[in-house]
Amino acid sequence: MDNKKIKAGITVFPGSNCDADVYRVLNGVFGISASFIWHKDKIKDLGGYNFIVIPGGFSYGDYLRSGALAARSPVMEYIKDYASKGGIVLGICNGFQILLEAGLLSGVMLTNNSLKFECKDVYLKTLNTETPFTCALKKDSLLKMPIAHHDGNYFAEKKIIERLNDKNAVIFKYCDENGSITELSNPNGSMHNIAGISNENVNVMGLMPHPERSSEKILGSEDGGYIFQSIIKYIKER
């Protein structure tokens, strides 16, 4: 299967600002056919897309709570339907917050424990490689990617954390450059250093760091590219 035949949809809300970066990486670096979906577009059946990306930014100016208003927009109803049929959905940064608010993923993002907007490179440890988002990676692989967020402090009640662990739904954790998961390598206070989780069917993943900003050598890291390579591999082998 030619990459060009793979179709991806990138949602755009008022205030999304990583949409063009994702577009560039998917089309320019990986040669697939990605296009934008405006939040008011009435594409009720998203079945024509091989996967959907909800990009980062400040949808609706982060009013009320990060992601809260975007999560209630029409396109999210179509995405819920798409996800319930097994469709692959990746939410990056604000996209992760939107997935949590929409109830497609469990838990909530609190303000970083530093109270600061954290913008820097971090290391991630890959905990589960049996997902559409990580199947091109080896277990425990370390990835260097940038974070850029104010509310990335993942919080969930004990019951939810236990369930995530049971289902191997914690996909990425923040770690140091040697792969040790330490308090010092946790950039935002996130519970158990959680950086990325999936739903139980592992077809929906939220990730705080930005793979689209680390998919080209010139940007200092190509590690984020493994996420997109995995999705492409998964689609081709399905």
Next chain:
Amino acid sequence: MNKKAFIKIMLKDEVLDPQGKAVLSVLKSSGFDNVKDVRVGKYIEVDFAGEIKGGHASLKEEAEEISEKILSNPLIEEFTIEIK
């Protein structure tokens, strides 16, 4: 009918409130060292006109649905409603 719902949303007691902690430390360093704790929340006024929606018996019930589904995140927040 033209009534208003006054909705107060606070983080649950067991959830750390970093904003409150920051305000607390500024208050203390400003000499108000008798301040023990600070919690920061949200206050939202919703102005209604017309019939009650969502099959509810009262405006309070409708405001409860709005608060639970949209204005607050029940995982970390709780709310109180006053109708006037």
